[in-house]
Amino acid sequence: MSALAATASRMLASSQNQAIGTAVARQQIAAEKAVAGLVAETAQGAASGPPAPAGQGQRVDLRV
Secondary structure (H helix, E strand, C coil): CHHHHHHHHHHHHHHHHHHHHHHHHHHHHHHHHHHHHHHHHHHHHHHCCCCCCCCCCCCCCCCC
C-alpha cells in the first residue's frame, strides 16, 4: 500500500506542476499580447499625429 500511495502522490505532484506551468505560460502570453497592443496603439497614434514639417527627412546631417 505504501508503494501505491507514493506513486499516487508523485502523479498528483506531477499533475500539479503541469497545471502551474500551463498557468504561467498563459500569463506570459497574455502579458506579451498586452505589450504588443500598447506598441500598436502607440504606433497608430504617432501615424495619425500632425504631419512632419516641410523638408524634414530629406537630408541627413552628418556633423557631430
